[in-house]
Amino acid sequence: MSAAPGRDDPALAELVAASARIGADPLLVQAAGGNTSIKLGGAMWIKASGQWLADAARQDVMVPVDFVALRAAYGEGGDVENAKRFLIGGGVLRPSIETAMHAMMPHRVVLHVHCVATIATAVRADAEARLAGALAGLDWGFVPYVRPGQPLADGVMARPGHAIYVFGNHGLTVGAETVEGAVALIETVRARLAAAARPLAPADDAALARAAAGSGYEAAPPEIATLGADPASLAVARAGSLYPDHVIFLGPGVPERVETGAPLVLVPGAGALLRRDASASARAMARCIADVARLVPAGAALSVLSADEEAALLGWEAEAYRKTLQRPAS
Known part of the structure; x- marks a missing residue:
């Protein structure tokens, strides 16, 4: 230096x-x-x-x-x-x-x-x-x-x-x-701005095991699985992409099918799955969206990023560079 x-x-x-x-x-x-x-x-x-x-x-x-x-x-x-x-x-x-x-x-x-x-x-x-x-x-x-x-x-x-x-x-x-x-x-x-977070919703371990069978996914830890298990949090996730780093490290929205290959996949009513090779950055962002969703009141009207705004992030060289520096999973 x-x-x-x-x-x-x-x-x-x-x-x-x-x-x-x-x-x-x-x-x-x-x-x-x-x-x-x-x-x-x-x-x-x-x-x-x-x-x-x-x-x-x-x-x-x-x-x-x-x-x-x-x-x-x-x-x-x-x-x-x-x-x-x-x-x-x-x-x-x-x-x-x-x-x-x-x-x-x-x-x-x-x-x-x-x-x-x-x-x-x-x-x-x-x-x-x-x-x-x-x-x-x-x-x-x-x-x-x-x-x-x-x-x-x-x-x-x-x-x-x-x-x-x-x-x-x-x-x-x-x-x-x-x-x-x-x-x-x-x-x-x-x-x-502090608000009471909803309690973690229990995951359905058997349903997650079935959803992950034969794939490269594993059940997410409880603090992330609640995103798919809690109906109010699930509604937040389904609304769309909420902020830039979510799009950069997890992709647009949160898919509900392992065939997408996304780092984080929801199993509605049961919990969530993470790719076994998901980076430390992706895992941190999965935790973030779950934490944010638990603070948003059920039924609250949300503002989400448009498809054009998502594309602007995904096509931006500066963010592509930042993504190349992300850590592997620990």
């Missing part, structure tokens, strides 16, 4: 430690999702694309970016989605897909998470109205769903200056001058 500004700054070490804690909480971050950054001197240190925040304390997952140059290019109407050209000192890793959004926010510290409690609200058809009540008194803004990357940065810049952003069908971003302050904002929003 180059001797970029801030490399030895204690504030970067503080961000790394907080990133590892955030990344270890599956109700905040799943697999390689989420990203964190801090601006130190002329460098913005940000999580590299495809890396896991949970690994931040044991391996180098942060890369330095010339955020001043990126801001200038953005201001001139340039395409800043490929942020690798703004890397300081070069290197193999790419900056996060969300580098532009982090750079354009004025805050010293920016944290972006896929908070399950936030997503469970952000996928509701009336998300913005619900947020207005839950987040009253906080400095927040709502960005309706747009593709991650530069479109999301554009969405933030259309509503500049907030300390908290909820992204429709996506997640939560906060900005503050300190790591501690940013983490506190995440916890405040999570507490405001």
Whole structure:
């Protein structure tokens, strides 16, 4: 790693430690999702694309970016989605897909998470109205769903200056001058949006065994199987794709036939199956959709990604790259 500004700054070490804690909480971050950054001197240190925040304390997952140059290019109407050209000192890793959004926010510290409690609200058809009540008194803004990357940065810049952003069908971003302050904002929003999760519905082990017979599938663990066993959660899964990382790592929607070869397959009324060779990322995303679904009230109207929005994610080279870095199943 180059001797970029801030490399030895204690504030970067503080961000790394907080990133590892955030990344270890599956109700905040799943697999390689989420990203964190801090601006130190002329460098913005940000999580590299495809890396896991949970690994931040044991391996180098942060890369330095010339955020001043990126801001200038953005201001001139340039395409800043490929942020690798703004890397300081070069290197193999790419900056996060969300580098532009982090750079354009004025805050010293920016944290972006896929908070399950936030997503469970952000996928509701009336998300913005619900947020207005839950987040009253906080400095927040709502960005309706747009593709991650530069479109999301554009969405933030259309509503500049907030300390908290909820992204429709996506997640939560906060900005503050300190790591501690940013983490506190995440916890405040999570507490405001907290809801009681439905209990895990018991799986029908015999039915799952029959459905998996002769295939490359196995019964999912209880925290995932509930997605197919609980009628209300099943209805959420059947509604469609709810957020980007689901599409990237599990494919559109959640199929109900093993012939699809999808990482996660539902067996309605019985539970769910996982491919035996499903990656760690796919397993984390399967857990995420089950966790989100348990928080969505039965019968709630949902906003789902369109076929065109799914296609835009599946055909995006930046996401294809991130997917190549996913871990095998442990």
